[in-house]
Amino acid sequence: MEYILIQFVNGLCQGSIYALMAIGYASIVGVTGLVTFAYGEVMMIGAFAAYYTFQYFADQLLVGILASFAAAACMGFLVYKICYERFFDKPRHISLICTIGFSMLVKNLAQILFGANTKAMPSVIQNFFLDIGPVRINAVQLIIVATVIGLSGALYLLFNKTQAGIRLRAVNQSRQAAALVGINVKRTILFGNCLGCGIGGTAGMLLAIYYQSLSPTIGSTFGNKAFASAVAGGMTSIPWAAGGGVLIGVIENIGTAFLPNSYRDVFAFVFLFIVLLLRPEGLSKKEGIRP
């Protein structure tokens, strides 16, 4: 029983990172209207940007957050330029296949540039422990969760209290109407894509810190988890995508209490499978539409 409680807390922590990944993913899908398969690689680049920053410049979390966000946002710019910009009026699968190609390219270039081996992520968080009853929480977990909550709060404000947020949500709901009120739709999509990728990059860094390791091939697992969380949440609803992420984190960790750790990745998809079987539209219900 205690073990399950501990795994639950671990799940919440890991789930919070998945939530951040899913928030980024849902932002991207919401504003571009397209599924992306390059997200995992974008997160991987974010993690490596933080790794090299910690290694050569400063071993501070805040600097790492900035570096991972910036590097991944630049990747978002490339994804937009290569996979989206010229294909807006073309069938959707063109962009989609383009993101698959892009992700393969980035993954292989990363193996050449960074080396194919797994690297140890420097520990930038001063460790201490907090005992609550039988559960021991460590500083890494606390700080990760705090970072996720902080970033999500900032995003919430951006989406709901700023002009840029109104633009993003307007484009998300109707491109044509957005263009007709004078919103620069392409620029807004570019911005939303870079923002979502930046968030993904920071989530990638947090996962690398959590696992204390990273390699150029971690992207596909990352991407799959983000995809599963976002789909479970209903794809474009940001709060629900976050909820899906937390749920998958918890289920994974409680699951590994019963099955060997190597089955870890199975849980995310079994969960997604069940959700979609019961509620094909995802966990969220469409908001703002008259029933």
Place this chain on the structure above:
Amino acid sequence: MLKVENLSVSYGYVTALTDVSFEIHQGEIVTLIGSNGAGKTTCLMAISGLVPKETGKITFLGIDITHKSPNRIVNMGMSHVPEGRQIFPSLSVHENLLAGAMGRPGRTKAQIAEQVERMFSLFPRLKERRNQGGGTLSGGEQQMLAIARGLMMDPDILMLDEPSLGLAPILVEEIFALIQNIHRQGKTILLIEQNAAMALSIADRGYVLESGRIALSGTGRELLNDQQVRSIYLGG
């Protein structure tokens, strides 16, 4: 003020507009009437830069806007309230209005807030629902919101695509009174309507679109009294 010359548009193999030319002067109400599928909506979309043009030239305030992007055309002072309202369903009424204000960048927060209040005094019903999601409004309220959103940018020309679509007769009269009211405040208006009798009675001039071509044009009164128009669009 707005000049359309030899405009042709087609969607794949479907030709929607052929060689359409018309003109709107400062301060006029001009109406474009025609039966379903005549090409009225296509015409407005082409002016706003939302559909590619095959041939033709569009000039607004003396500037060639044929190849400008929609948001740049809006920024020049042209507001287009699209067919079927197209409000943002998950933005609140207030946020929908704020989105409408993006058409005229460079205004201060205070100026925008002032304009929002002006819209609320024009549409008190929207004020009561300012924090409600746009998608939860009734059809008539959504139409009011769409018009208010179009007015938020304080446009020089307002293009309305069937503002009375699906509204109860009493609301239709309210909307027409409102259009005249907006016109009196110095706005130029291009109005598309199924309700040809009402549209022609408030319009300075009108054009009749038939299968993508301009079939007739004249002052509102001329068209109202025209035998052909009467038999086809005014039911005898």
